Amino acid sequence: MTPPSPALLAEGLTVAYGRTPVLEHVDLAVAGGEVVAVLGESGSGKSTLLRAFLGLVPAPGAVEARHLEIRGPAGAVDLLALGGRGWRAVRGALVGAVFQDSALALTPLRRVGSLLVEAAGQPLTLDEQAERLGACGFADPGPVLAARCWELSGGMAQRVGMALATARAPAVLVADEPTTALDGLARAEVVARLRAVAANGAALVVTTHDVATAAALADRVVVLDRGRVVESGPAREVLGSPAHARTRRLVSHAPWSLGLPPPRPVDTSGTPALAVAGLAKRFDRPVLRGVDLTVAAGEVVGVAGVSGAGKSTLVRCLVGLEQPEEGDIVAGGVDPRRQGWKALRRRVQLVPQDPRASLNPWRTAAQAVADPLRYHRAGAAGARRERAEELLEAVGLAGLGSRYPTELSTGQCQRAAIARALAVGPALVVADEPVSALDTHTQAEIVALLRQVVTDSGTAAVVVSHDLHVLERLCDRIAVLDDGRIVSDQPARSLRSQPAHSLTAALAGCYPTDPLDTLRSFA
Amino acid sequence: MRAGGRRRPALAGVGAAVLAAVVVAVALAPWLAPFEPSEQLVGPRLSGPSAAHWLGTDRFGRDVASRLLHGGRETLALAGAVLVVLVGGGGLAGALVAVGGRWVGAVGQRLIDLAVSVPAVLVALAFVGLRGPSLATVIGGASLVWWAPFARLSCSVVRAAMAQPSAVAARGLGAGRIELLRHEGWPRLRGPMLVLAAVEAGQLIAAIAGLSFLGFGAQPPSPEWGAMLEEGRAYLSTAPHLVYAPGSAVLLTVLALTCISEGLREGLDRQAQVVVQ
Numbered sequence: 001m002t003p004p005s006p007a008l009l010a011e012g013l014t015v016a017y018g019r020t021p022v023l024e025h026v027d028l029a030v031a032g033g034e035v036v037a038v039l040g041e042s043g044s045g046k047s048t049l050l051r052a053f054l055g056l057v058p059a060p061g062a063v064e065a066r067h068l069e070i071r072g073p074a075g076a077v078d079l080l081a082l083g084g085r086g087w088r089a090v091r092g093a094l095v096g097a098v099f100q101d102s103a104l105a106l107t108p109l110r111r112v113g114s115l116l117v118e119a120a121g122q123p124l125t126l127d128e129q130a131e132r133l134g135a136c137g138f139a140d141p142g143p144v145l146a147a148r149c150w151e152l153s154g155g156m157a158q159r160v161g162m163a164l165a166t167a168r169a170p171a172v173l174v175a176d177e178p179t180t181a182l183d184g185l186a187r188a189e190v191v192a193r194l195r196a197v198a199a200n201g202a203a204l205v206v207t208t209h210d211v212a213t214a215a216a217l218a219d220r221v222v223v224l225d226r227g228r229v230v231e232s233g234p235a236r237e238v239l240g241s242p243a244h245a246r247t248r249r250l251v252s253h254a255p256w257s258l259g260l261p262p263p264r265p266v267d268t269s270g271t272p273a274l275a276v277a278g279l280a281k282r283f284d285r286p287v288l289r290g291v292d293l294t295v296a297a298g299e300v301v302g303v304a305g306v307s308g309a310g311k312s313t314l315v316r317c318l319v320g321l322e323q324p325e326e327g328d329i330v331a332g333g334v335d336p337r338r339q340g341w342k343a344l345r346r347r348v349q350l351v352p353q354d355p356r357a358s359l360n361p362w363r364t365a366a367q368a369v370a371d372p373l374r375y376h377r378a379g380a381a382g383a384r385r386e387r388a389e390e391l392l393e394a395v396g397l398a399g400l401g402s403r404y405p406t407e408l409s410t411g412q413c414q415r416a417a418i419a420r421a422l423a424v425g426p427a428l429v430v431a432d433e434p435v436s437a438l439d440t441h442t443q444a445e446i447v448a449l450l451r452q453v454v455t456d457s458g459t460a461a462v463v464v465s466h467d468l469h470v471l472e473r474l475c476d477r478i479a480v481l482d483d484g485r486i487v488s489d490q491p492a493r494s495l496r497s498q499p500a501h502s503l504t505a506a507l508a509g510c511y512p513t514d515p516l517d518t519l520r521s522f523a
Numbered sequence: 524m525r526a527g528g529r530r531r532p533a534l535a536g537v538g539a540a541v542l543a544a545v546v547v548a549v550a551l552a553p554w555l556a557p558f559e560p561s562e563q564l565v566g567p568r569l570s571g572p573s574a575a576h577w578l579g580t581d582r583f584g585r586d587v588a589s590r591l592l593h594g595g596r597e598t599l600a601l602a603g604a605v606l607v608v609l610v611g612g613g614g615l616a617g618a619l620v621a622v623g624g625r626w627v628g629a630v631g632q633r634l635i636d637l638a639v640s641v642p643a644v645l646v647a648l649a650f651v652g653l654r655g656p657s658l659a660t661v662i663g664g665a666s667l668v669w670w671a672p673f674a675r676l677s678c679s680v681v682r683a684a685m686a687q688p689s690a691v692a693a694r695g696l697g698a699g700r701i702e703l704l705r706h707e708g709w710p711r712l713r714g715p716m717l718v719l720a721a722v723e724a725g726q727l728i729a730a731i732a733g734l735s736f737l738g739f740g741a742q743p744p745s746p747e748w749g750a751m752l753e754e755g756r757a758y759l760s761t762a763p764h765l766v767y768a769p770g771s772a773v774l775l776t777v778l779a780l781t782c783i784s785e786g787l788r789e790g791l792d793r794q795a796q797v798v799v800q
Binding site: 316319320321342345346349350352353354357358359360361362363371372374375376417420421424 | 687688689690691692693694695696697698699702706707710
């Protein structure tokens with residue numbers, strides 16, 4: 001008996017823009033019921049690969065291959081021969097697509113129910129619509145059907161995206177970084193749903209730069225580097241004992257592969273770097289409902305939590321971008337109620353989330369680093385320049401001070417942002433998701449750098465992130481924020497052994513000590 | 524600005540060259556013009572273009588070419604000066620409304636809306652009714668509301684700039700309003716402002732000439748372009764050069780400014796795309 005022919009077959013797939021090849025001679029065969037993870041860093045050609053399966057390679061990109069076909073119930077379809085009308089018949093029916101952020105990828109104007117009917121290509125009763133959403137893990141589909149996509153949380157929108165993509169039970173489902181924008185709990189849910197789609201017989205191709213997601217999700221892993229497949233095979237072999245240098249870099253430079261730092265002595269006797277009591281802030285609904293948090297001088301405290309828990313609002317309150325309705329913030333001995341918010345900002349400095357977007361494109365790295373000194377009238381122009389050079393050297397950007405953000409890598413931008421936050425010698429640095437926008441191996445570098453500079457400068461820090469691996473490696477203490485309240489606050493070391501709250505335990509479960517362990521459960 | 528494109532930037536180049544030629548010619552009028560603009564009977568009355576009088580003469584036997592060169596001085600200098608005031612004042616007002624508090628923002632925005640909704644020509648005419656026709660009255664009246672388009676653009680651009688992650692980060696690090704305007708607002712504002720200034724400059728010149736043509740602006744014997752048009756109107760069938768000469772001057776200048784603004788807009792769009800990428 002011959003083995004079943006693959007649902008998706010690509011042989012010698014090459015995509016080029018002019019003379020620049022983005023993908024070169026990629027071979028990929030995915031059987032029904034199989035999940036293949038395409039692993040690679042940004043710029044490796046992952047997204048282009050999926051676009052080739054969808055007929056969405058933008059002009060002037062040229063797609064060439066020996067074979068490129070999808071085998072549906074009615075036989076194989078040669079994708080290379082399809083025109084505009086042919087592709088429209090294939091998309092949705094034979095190949096479905098889930099995008100990185102469904103909340104943005106789906107039209108903001110229509111409700112989920114009407115999108116679902118359109119995706120199904122046939123009228124559906126309300127009960128049928130609810131049933132389809134229920135199959136994607138929605139316990140109460142009614143309100144979701146009536147919602148528009150941007151009203152949903154990232155994880156919910158992503159599952160709606162999956163319900164739409166699988167509405168006509170396509171033979172192949174492709175998903176482009178479907179879990180990147182999600183926190184651990186939502187990610188685990190989406191991963192489970194994707195596995196369920198495969199269990200129903202669809203062939204899945206999922207791109208990701210996250211080794212942990214690939215490990216949890218995939219039967220097979222294909223590693224892409226600059227448009228070429230450098231390694232492929234069963235997930236356990238490729239990730240467990242990577243053969244190619246690029247795969248090794250992805251696996252061994254992930255944040256969890258860094259050792260846990262030794263515990264540091266923290267002196268809690270002096271004036272705390274930050275004392276927050278009863279902090280409350282509401283927008284159209286209460287977002288923070290009485291947050292208490294104390295950070296000793298030189299201490300590094302992590303704030304974890306799922307999306308929507310109030311992490312970003314807490315950050316904005318701490319740096320004075322929002323003014324809380326209730327509660328006190330005292331940072332470095334400065335009470336903004338008495339001494340003003342400007343005085344608070346002098347003591348609390350921010351490392352923002354998206355390093356590239358948060359640097360002014362018209363200011364060089366050195367100017368950006370010196371800017372907080374200007375804002376707070378610290379030192380003469382010459383002294384400020386010297387201080388900026390010093391700081392750039394400390395974060396590993398010596399000699400790059402005259403570059404603009406567009407001339408720096410994302411990791412280098414984040415280094416500049418860290419130097420900038422330290423410039424005025426604040427009592428507290430607040431880092432908002434400091435590594436979530438970075439490639440995995442850059443994440444580990446930035447985590448190590450942050451740890452080092454706060455230790456060297458003796459600055460206290462609050463690090464906000466949904467990634468427990470990052471927090472464990474940075475922080476002395478980790479607090480978990482849920483629905484506007486701190487539900488647990490304990491030393492980083494005891495988080496896994498004695499979680500103080502059920503959510504803390506659940507989060508720890510989503511970020512296992514060694515994510516590659518999960519491979520064994522699928523073996 | 525990067526000159527990466529083909530058609531539009533070339534158009535902007537042509538526009539800039541034409542405008543520069545007009546400005547230089549007009550600025551050097553005392554040296555270029557063969558006759559005094561108001562001197563009568565330097566040639567036959569109402570004669571067509573000839574070697575001695577390139578653009579002919581008018582009903583008083585004055586040299587049209589000389590009048591055109593001198594008259595342009597008035598129109599262009601006035602338009603330029605007024606434009607600088609409007610761009611500066613309007614731009615600053617809009618920026619302040621954008622970064623002001625909630626009350627400044629709400630009141631300022633309504634004031635801008637109000638000024639935008641009133642046609643400048645109407646206000647200019649109302650002033651003429653109060654104070655009698657003169658170029659200063661017309662310009663003064665129009666300026667009362669003509670700052671509004673600049674304020675509105677500046678307000679919306681600066682407001683959007685303040686929501687950019689880099690501006691939010693700067694605010695979180697302690698940047699004051701002045702620093703935010705200088706480093707985050709101004710680089711994003713200068714391009715769109717330049718485009719709008721080029722568009723409005725054309726309209727301003729057309730409005731000055733138009734109001735003078737109607738007799739509300741510059742008065743005879745001023746050789747202002749619109750006033751020249753008005754004087755020539757009566758001889759449209761017998762001496763059409765009296766209308767064609769100043770008409771072409773207005774057309775050429777406004778067209779040049781339109782080309783410049785189009786080219787600038789295209790160039791800025793491309794630059795914005797590069798920045799985004």
